[in-house]
Amino acid sequence: MNLGFVSDFDIRISNLIRKGGEMEDNSGTGFTKDPNKTYGLMEIVDGTSPLVEKTPEETVETFPHYIILLAISILALTFILLVISLLFDAPLEDLANPLVTPNPGKAPWYFTGIQELIHYTNRPVIPAIIIPLLIIIWLILIPYVDKRPKSHFAARLNRIFIGGEGRRILTLLFTVFIFAALILTVIGSLFRGVNWSFVVPWN
Numbered sequence: 001m002n003l004g005f006v007s008d009f010d011i012r013i014s015n016l017i018r019k020g021g022e023m024e025d026n027s028g029t030g031f032t033k034d035p036n037k038t039y040g041l042m043e044i045v046d047g048t049s050p051l052v053e054k055t056p057e058e059t060v061e062t063f064p065h066y067i068i069l070l071a072i073s074i075l076a077l078t079f080i081l082l083v084i085s086l087l088f089d090a091p092l093e094d095l096a097n098p099l100v101t102p103n104p105g106k107a108p109w110y111f112t113g114i115q116e117l118i119h120y121t122n123r124p125v126i127p128a129i130i131i132p133l134l135i136i137i138w139l140i141l142i143p144y145v146d147k148r149p150k151s152h153f154a155a156r157l158n159r160i161f162i163g164g165e166g167r168r169i170l171t172l173l174f175t176v177f178i179f180a181a182l183i184l185t186v187i188g189s190l191f192r193g194v195n196w197s198f199v200v201p202w203n
Helices: 062-087 109-118 125-144 152-161 168-190
Strands: 016-019 022-025
Touching: 109 125, 109 168, 125 152, 125 168, 152 168
Parallel strands: none
Antiparallel strands: 016 022
């Protein structure tokens, strides 16, 4: 299995034209075909690829080249985390006491954004259940909305969820989602104190 893929019609590589239902070699120039290998055009798509100027001999095999590099990266990251864990203690709190309720009671960091959002409404079901559910449904529907719709209904879905071929709505919504989640998580984790009042972490 080669790591590189030909993503558009590379005339320089194949130089094959269809005449009379048969593929005819019209290369003249190009790379020398290896008789011990089999070549085939996998797919024709619009656009260009950084690998379009590369011949099969300029690519590498997934195994062992890529797999070994990936394994080395994983081991290096594991070693770095091990060293950090040996040098710095985890910021753990005291043992939980069922008779004492902490104030404020904060959710794990990945839920503090939702907890902060609940603070701004008197209907917690909306930010806690409905909004995350709508985001999940939206993410599930994205791959099924054709970028070039062929029907009126598909075109309407494309305009609503994607924003046309420019993907303007998709880009805008995703950007707003990332920044909103980041800001709410930071505020809920660092800037909330007793009774969920706003505090500054350095005081």
